[in-house]
Amino acid sequence: MGGFKHYNTLRIQDSKKRFTFIELMKNLFFITAIASALTLASCSTAKIVPFAQTSVAEAPDYSKKESWAALPGNYPETLVTVVGENASKEADVFFIYPTLFSDKKDPAWNADVTKEAIRNEVIELSVTNQASAFGAAANIYVPFYRQAHIKIFNEKYRSLVGSSWEIAYEDVKRAFSYYLEHYNNGRPIIIAGHSQGSMHGSALVKEFFDGTPLQSQLVAAYLPGAGIAKDYFDQLPELTRPDAIGGYLSWNTYKTNNLPKGRYENYYKGRTTTNPITWDTSTSTSFEDHRGLLYYDKQLYPNSLTIELVDGMVWATVPRVPKRFFMSFIKNYHAFDINLFWKDISENAELRTQKWLNKQPK
Secondary structure, X not given: OOOHHHHHHHOOOOOOOOOOHHHHHHHHHOOOOHHHHOOOOOOOOOOOOXXXXXXXXXXXXXXXXXXXXXXXXXXXXXXHHHHOOOOOOOOEEEEEOOOOOOOOOOOOOEOOOOOHHHHHHHHHHHHHHOHHHHOOOOEEEEEOOOOEOHHHHOHHHHHHOOOHHHHHHHHHHHHHHHHHHHHHOOOOEEEEEOOHHHHHHHHHHHHHOOOOHHHHHEEEEEOOOOOOEOOOOOOOOEOOOOOOOOEEEOOOEEEOOOOOOOOHHHHOOOEOOOOOOOOOXXXXXXXXXXXXXXXXXXXXXXXXXXXXXXXXXXXXXXXOXXXXXXXXXXXXXXXXXXXXXXXXXXXXXXXHHHHHHHOOOO
16 A cells, blocks of 8 residues: 555655755755755665665654654654643654755665754754644644655666565554554544655555545545545545645745646646635635744744735745745745645634534534
8 A cells, every 4th residue: 555656656755856855955944055945855876776775774662752753652753842841632643754865876766764964954954843733723743753754765776676665665554554543543644744755655544544434533534745546545535624624735835926846737637736824715815814934943924925816836935034035036836835824724624623523522
């Protein structure tokens, strides 16, 4: 279910033609020079060897707290600075982070989650700035998993990837199974992720929720940064009302009037495109509609952008934020799919969660 064929049906982005998530996020949070903001990801300086010739790190043991980047009662300090001290919520969010493993000198195809550098990037970039959007609605669960290296998205290396994608998904699946058995206790569930995380998330939702009894427990699946075909799920609906529950949402963001060169037709056009501000079928928004983005200074900036929905794409204006000059040079807003709409997501997750809770027998 989470195999390479599944990954191929979503969206493959050539790593030589786009920013890696980590480079974009670092530029968003630590803007220092225009040169770094314009650096493209490339695996050309690394020695690329077949998966079979590399070692694979030991699988995480999800019964151990150190195998989780975030657990209720054990939030990392950087997450607490955004969402505050964890207070028990009536719902949970299971969040799957995006591709952060991009070390050009590392021949591995899957991340070693025992390495401090990898763990810190997951916490500081994704948990703190992305998973945090769901903190007002739900208890946050984020497993460390052996994510696939960024080079897996480069079509040149397609024959070398081996089972690296399956390894990543199997970790996510094992973590979720452990969560269900030991942590959930019947609470409503939000599934959320970004990019590679949304790809694994879509497979997880299809396997565990789509047409199964567990679908009744699903508040919503937020799966931005992955091109999800409208017929991918069998019984799970695309949610087109702000308070609808039991389905999924997905979007991909680019700067207004820009499209991915050479990739739009195959990986975006015709795919699910949720309005991440109004959460309905509106195809455009005003500044007043925008609830707020979370910026590198950890401040919220409401009414800072407008969007327009085109086929398979959310076009966003350059946000009205400090140092926006640097943002104006970036066309691909993939790394900001959550941050641009952080407060919009936060409030919407609360609304849907409350809708789910209100529907339960008293």
